[in-house]
Amino acid sequence: MLSLALPKGSSLEQRTLGLFAAAGLQVTRPSERAYRGTITYGGPIRVAFFKPREIPLVVAAGVFDAGLTGADWIEETGAKVESVVSFTYSKTTDSPWRVVLAVPADDAARTVQDLGPGTRIATEYPTIARRFLQDEGIQAEVVHSYGATEAKIPELADAIVDVVETGSSLHHNGLRIITTIRTCAPWLIASPEAWCDADRLRRIQGMARLLDAAHAQSAQALLTVRVPTHCLDRVVRSMPERSWRVGADLHHTDLVIVQGLAQRAGLPDVIDRLLGAGAIEVTQTDGGMTTPAFPSDTHVRA
Template sequence: MLRLVLPKGSLEKATLELFEAADLAVTRSSEVDYRATINDPRIADVRILRPQEIPRYVAEGMFDLGITGRDWIEETGSDVHSLGQLRYSKATSRPIKVVLAVAADSPVRTVTDLDDGVRVSTEYVGLATRYFERHGIKADVRLSYGATEAKIPEIADAVVEITETGRALRAAGLRIVDTILESYTELVAHPLAWADDDKRHAMQQLHSLLEGTLVARTRVLVKLNVSEPDLDAVIAIVPAMKSPTISKLFGTDGYAVEAVVPKATINTLIPALKDHGATDIIELPIAKIVP
């Protein structure tokens, strides 16, 4: 039913791992094959292509559904429907920023300090051109095929480049002047495919599986036993997603408690539960959480 396109390159491994964890394993003949399949009746065809190209292909209807970055959606000006962000790898768990940067010793402090004719090197020609036009600056924006930060000062006066922390830019002797865009990876659909009831329903189901898998990565299931006198104290420190499940233990005055809790705090939660009287504490991984 759905024609799906997934990103090749830096996001490829993490994307395939996410789909496998969501029980949507991607199968292909080799790691360099651009064609793939997913054993799911909702997915008819799978391609693996560069994320820079995906927004335009989805917008043109070559694919119904795809994964790409907000930066490339904005760069290409593609008309796509976003189902939402997917933060599934180190590179996508926090936003990538598209920034304007100059030499660290440059007197430029804001974009308006730049003069007409400023030489700008970037992979984001469309995004950068529109940015300077909004600020009334006639910039000479040139396409960079890589090593963009190395082009100041001989080849360019400024760069429009992506960064996560700014560390690489600082190491190259550059200083960030402005953040143009914050970008996450997104699941996007062709507008006409999204308007089709059957395709939209299939897309929503796939999105639920992917999002449920991502949510589960941040949670664990905790199960424990506790005596009746200690029950209130234990419940008070359990940071459950909803109310914890409590069951009476057969033949005793104790209770069994289970709750879904943040994985990030489990290292302090388990000792605290034990200190408050909990016993037989079990931590279990969760595959999916679909509300």
């Protein structure tokens, strides 16, 4: 039986469960508070929930065959795992989150080089913080924080290294970002042991394909475009890369129907270009889920 570790009680939990459900990999468990569940895909998959920081370690140790966690915790723990596929979402946005260095808003420091010797930096990421400070040649004291890192200033720290999505929490706590240390995203990871087992490798890669397709679907829109035949060439040049011709309009023989999958980011500009090229109508709907084939002996990359 394949085993999978998913994030619990963190900003990733609900978005991750939504992604698995969209991929047809619904996690069944007795209640939302339960720490155990199952997925039916090529046979049962045993699911357990852990803190994201624990997942790289339990996967690296072979306790679980695969898991999903943030790139920040993979780096922080130094766990030796196989990185299978990444996604671009966080708790409240469809973008990755950041690990940043922040100081009080009224602090004189404007760059990391402005931090004085002996600066106390609180963080849940001491390994990442120390490596960054060493690379920058900064002498500072790293204080390991166990949650609510913003609250460590000013009594326990002078600055913090913490994760942000929009930065609003730091602003509300009177902090200002000096620099971004890392941009991080969720990753599906696998244990080295499972990656060397043909059956488990096949099932993990199959799961990765479904998740990757579901994630791409949420970022795409299907455009259906009605075009006069004499404008078709111009409109085709403005269509997204993944496009196709559907056929002729049922009622107007001089109209052609084309479709394409466009990224939601920048979609208004794409529609403007299509209309400017001669399209008479552009209909936008949710993008369909497309599951590509991948070679069985290669990693799946986003």
